[in-house]
Amino acid sequence: MRTYEDSYRHKGLRMQLVKILKDKGITDERVLSAIQHIPRHYFMDSAFDKIAYEDRAFPIAEGQTISQPYTVAYQTQLLEVKPYEKVLEIGTGSGYQAIVLGEMQAQVYTIERQKKLFDEHRKFVLRSKYPNIKYFYGDGFEGLPTFAPFDKVIVTAAAPYIPPKLVQQLKTGGKMVIPVGEGHVQRMLRLTKQADGSATQEIFENFSFVPMLEGRNN
Numbered sequence: 679m680r681t682y683e684d685s686y687r688h689k690g691l692r693m694q695l696v697k698i699l700k701d702k703g704i705t706d707e708r709v710l711s712a713i714q715h716i717p718r719h720y721f722m723d724s725a726f727d728k729i730a731y732e733d734r735a736f737p738i739a740e741g742q743t744i745s746q747p748y749t750v751a752y753q754t755q756l757l758e759v760k761p762y763e764k765v766l767e768i769g770t771g772s773g774y775q776a777i778v779l780g781e782m783q784a785q786v787y788t789i790e791r792q793k794k795l796f797d798e799h800r801k802f803v804l805r806s807k808y809p810n811i812k813y814f815y816g817d818g819f820e821g822l823p824t825f826a827p828f829d830k831v832i833v834t835a836a837a838p839y840i841p842p843k844l845v846q847q848l849k850t851g852g853k854m855v856i857p858v859g860e861g862h863v864q865r866m867l868r869l870t871k872q873a874d875g876s877a878t879q880e881i882f883e884n885f886s887f888v889p890m891l892e893g894r895n896n
């Protein structure tokens with residue numbers, strides 16, 4: 679069961695979480711402000727209300743996870759999102775990362791490959807607050823050619839390699855933040871698309887994500 683009440687206690691816990699993220703090196707005020715505003719406990723069963731604001735990942739349905747707040751903040755900061763930019767997210771999951779981007783006034787397109795998670799999210803209470811987020815059921819390796827090109831792409835599952843179609847769907851000068859690697863640990867990469875269609879690469883910290891899998895799942 680979930681409860682949708684955002685009390686002063688929850689707001690206080692979020693303030694503490696924001697402080698933890700600052701201490702860990704997150705400096706982008708727009709990212710911190712989005713996290714301060716979004717009730718993360720709405721994304722979890724009410725039994726876990728208290729730990730919703732600890733800095734850790736948490737299981738949701740279908741063996742998937744809501745990413746750790748630090749990971750969400752870190753990826754979002756690397757993405758350098760500006761208002762009205764078109765952002766493609768791979769791996770909707772709980773929808774938390776998408777809503778962080780939506781709160782930052784991006785035009786968000788998010789894809790989930792698991793039908794159950796996709797369907798469950800349809801009834802999510804915060805959804806109507808963010809008409810700037812569009813949800814798709816599909817395979818993230820394919821991206822969304824109909825809506826390309828994108829200013830930014832964010833992948834929130836462990837990619838075994840850089841999906842070429844996602845690079846194609848970036849604008850020149852556009853950026854993609856993607857954890858790459860098989861096994862338990864992935865390297866966070868930031869790619870910047872060049873005019874000749876190639877992409878330059880910057881390498882950041884190690885993280886641990888659930889795998890990015892090929893194809894859709896019913």
Ligand code: SAH
Pocket residue numbers: 742743744745768769770771772773774775776789790791792795816817818819834835888889890891892893
């Ligand atoms: N952004 C999410 C993190 C979810 S975990 C959040 O904020 O909660 C990663 C998600 O990626 C899972 O839901 C998983 O089903 C999904 N996923 C894995 N491979 C995918 C693919 N090829 N296309 C779309 N989604 C994928």
